Amino acid sequence: DARVTQTPRHKVTEMGQEVTMRCQPILGHNTVFWYRQTMMQGLELLAYFRNRAPLDDSGMPKDRFSAEMPDATLATLKIQPSEPRDSAVYFCASGSASPAYEQYFGPGTRLTVT
Amino acid sequence: AQSVSQHNHHVILSEAASLELGCNYSYGGTVNLFWYVQYPGQHLQLLLKYFSGDPLVKGIKGFEAEFIKSKFSFNLRKPSVQWSDTAEYFCAAANDYKLSFGAGTTVTVRA
Numbered sequence: 001d002a003r004v005t006q007t008p009r010h011k012v013t014e015m016g017q018e019v020t021m022r023c024q025p026i027l028g029h030n031t032v033f034w035y036r037q038t039m040m041q042g043l044e045l046l047a048y049f050r051n052r053a054p055l056d057d058s059g060m061p062k063d064r065f066s067a068e069m070p071d072a073t074l075a076t077l078k079i080q081p082s083e084p085r086d087s088a089v090y091f092c093a094s095g096s097a098s099p100a101y102e103q104y105f106g107p108g109t110r111l112t113v114t
Numbered sequence: 115a116q117s118v119s120q121h122n123h124h125v126i127l128s129e130a131a132s133l134e135l136g137c138n139y140s141y142g143g144t145v146n147l148f149w150y151v152q153y154p155g156q157h158l159q160l161l162l163k164y165f166s167g168d169p170l171v172k173g174i175k176g177f178e179a180e181f182i183k184s185k186f187s188f189n190l191r192k193p194s195v196q197w198s199d200t201a202e203y204f205c206a207a208a209n210d211y212k213l214s215f216g217a218g219t220t221v222t223v224r225a
Contacts, residue, residue: 101208103160
């Protein structure tokens with residue numbers, strides 16, 4: 001049963017620290033998405049990649065957030081420096097062209113910045 | 115850019131009651147539609163999807179949805195809910211690879 005995995009599952013850090021979240025997409029999927037979920041804003045798309053290339057990161061605060069896919073089995077989302085308003089659950093999802101546009105979500109990283 | 119709106123923010127009902135959650139999307143072209151469920155503390159899971167063909171789509175756990183193109187709607191239904199259906203439900207529309215999510219509807223089923 002193929003699944004998207006994310007690490008860490010929980011992260012508590014102090015304001016100003018760097019946070020790196022990792023995602024392993026389902027083998028064979030060529031698209032990866034990063035979402036942020038908060039009570040106030042709901043689900044927001046931060047970035048997405050196709051064949052490891054960033055296609056859209058317009059939802060991401062550029063000054064502190066960065067997303068990369070160093071290889072097909074790893075996607076990273078980094079926040080530097082972190083701020084309390086970044087506290088949220090960050091989900092990674094992966095998908096492929098067939099079945100078209102269906103995304104499979106990982107368990108999420110719950111980030112708390114104090 | 116397309117948008118997705120869900121009619122209800124919070125729905126409370128008793129076990130065995132019928133459920134219908136409304137969803138409307140704004141995009142007028144070809145669109146693929148999804149309903150996801152998020153159980154408390156868990157990640158989003160796909161309930162059902164519509165790409166083309168029969169507008170009545172059956173998903174997992176007894177859920178179904180009907181695509182009505184003229185109304186830009188994709189409402190989710192379940193004839194008889196269970197306590198375990200307590201969750202948040204998200205409607206989503208895809209154009210190319212990008213999913214636009216509705217704000218979600220929290221469903222609370224009372225035993």
